[in-house]
Amino acid sequence: MIEKAPLKPCLFVGASRRELKALPDEVQAEFGYALYEARRGGEPLSAKALKGFGGRGVLEIVEDFDGSTYRAVYTVSFAGVICVLRAFQKKAKSGIAMPKSEIDMIKTRLRAAVTNYRARFRTGGHKR
16 A cells, blocks of 8 residues: 655745635635645646746746636745745736735745744744
């Protein structure tokens, strides 16, 4: 029998859980499945590297629904855990670039994730 690897914990940074829960149910389901794939150690087909973050450590999932575009951003930069940094509806009507304010928020939450990870996973054990 093939053993399945345990799911990685999924940490929500800042208000990212509340942001995700505020999205339409269909979008939540798509993002939820993509995050499940990431927790299993894979990379969802819908994920792509977020530009400006140096490689594939910070990924975004893009979902179109009912004429709107939604994004969820997460990081796999930490061993054994994924961190959801942001979930939102794209507001701009033109262009695909992420607004600077969103990039700044993601950078702030990524810094918070680093601090959180060090406190929870590097100080002698996993705290819950």
